[in-house]
Amino acid sequence: MKCAPQVKIPATYMRGGTSKGVFFRLQDLPEVAQAPGEARDKLLQRVIGSPDPYGKQTDGMGGATSSTSKVVILSPSDKPDHDVHYLFGQVSIDKPVVDWSGNCGNLTAAVGAFAINSGFVEPSRIPESGICSVRIWQANIGKTIVAHVPITNGEVQETGEFALDGVTFPAAEVEIEFMDPADGEGSLFPTGNLVDDLDVPGIGVLKATMINAGIPTIFVNAEELGYTGTELQDAINGDSKALAIFETIRAHGAVKMGLIASAGEAAARQHIPKIAFVAKPLDYTAASGKIVAAADIDLLVRALSMGKLHHAMMGTAAVAIGTAAAIPGTLVNLAAGGGERNSVCFGHPSGTLRVGAEAQAVNGQWTATKAVMSRSARILMEGWVRVPGACF
Structure with missing residues (x-):
């Protein structure tokens, strides 16, 4: 029996807030997975190690919790006044499902840094030292988010003294602004009632x-x-x-x-x-x-x-x-x-x-006009992720 060899895909493993996920540039995905559909979902499930009836995700990058079973796909934004197009997938641990219905606010903290490192932000907008405000189009919910990323010597600063409960070690602070945060196009209170x-x-x-x-x-x-x-x-x-x-x-x-x-x-x-x-x-x-x-x-x-x-x-x-x-x-x-x-x-x-x-x-x-919070983010590993070529 002949088996398809593994394929390797450029990827970055990042922590954002109290979550971790595998980040991809859309252009780096296999062509068949660059569009939404079954092939993309199967590929990403295999990257994370799902579905896993044991609930451990041992054969993948997932950490067997909702906070660590996540994927992100980024590409240059086609929206005016935005730098990057951010698509988030929540991968079920034990079911063959990638849920594309919402955003991950924690991983949003890592999107700005990834966008800068990937060349999605115009170099002229990146200071030598200071703050780079990355304008993110959150594609799952159709909203604008602004990540204020610290820059030192022209590069993203990841280390710092900002402590975030739920994260063991301090890092650089990233302020996140969620503009017009009502989800989708619906009412803030869909039933019309506060209670x-x-x-x-x-x-x-x-x-x-x-x-x-x-x-x-x-x-x-x-x-x-x-x-x-x-x-x-x-x-x-x-x-x-x-x-x-x-x-x-x-x-x-x-x-x-x-x-x-x-x-x-x-x-x-x-x-x-x-x-x-x-x-x-x-x-x-x-x-x-x-x-x-x-x-x-x-x-x-x-x-x-x-x-x-x-x-x-x-x-x-x-x-x-x-x-x-x-x-x-x-x-x-x-x-x-x-x-x-x-x-x-x-x-x-x-x-x-x-x-x-x-x-x-x-x-x-x-x-609601906006919500603001501080998070931190850093690269944990970068290079390639490998999956069996017959999985998608």
Whole structure:
């Protein structure tokens, strides 16, 4: 039996925020994978090591978590006043699925650096030392993001003293601006309400804020589900009943948000919407052993991604948190104490994160103009990734 040899593809393995992913230039992909479709999806699944019934992704670049099972494809932007076209794929660990329906806010922090290093940013716009503002077209959701990348001696600066909870080592700070962060072309609140009564079969009626900002997200109150908001990963991810409850809430919330027609479709669309639960501040010990004092945060938030409690916070969900916190009356805003605010510091399993957002009511409808947060990013490895030639 003759087997096709491996093919090698130029790639860069990068950390962005609290996530890791394999970055490609579109032009470097095999021709058959340069267009969306089955060949591209199969190639990227094989790169990551999915689908893997063992859930380990041992035979690929994935790290067996939603935060490390990601791919990015970049190309020069054809949009006016943009430098780079950014396409993100969330690769399922155990299913043959690449979900292209949303963005990854964490990996966005690495997109600017990759764009500069790949020649997608005009050299005249890159200072000898200072900040290079990379204008990103986020193709999954059709939005503009600006990454402010530090430059030293004409090159991207990756090292620094900026500490990000959920990331072990400090690095250079990259400020990210999510412009007009309402997801897609829909309303910021797709149901028209800041808070809904969400009727979930087998669970009951829950208060929920459902928002399209950064990524469609469903927020519920921790106490309604018997939680305090101080939970770490093991408290949720080791409880199959709890995970099933959160998935049921997510599925029925997705229907109410108009993202899917029936709850049964949610299993094939794991990346969106996200589901999170909020609570008022309490003291707790983060996963690293760090003590988080209630006095140092505005609220507690725990969020699930791809069916598991996230070890820190997804960047796009942080945009949703900041935007919802800026709008009086949402569950997020109420957990933070209510009233008007343009930034919020929240506690997550790995520590804390501050995010700023601007929102305003126009003719009775809330709109968000931008959300801002800081992240860091660096190259972990660069060269070629190899996959069996018969896999795509």
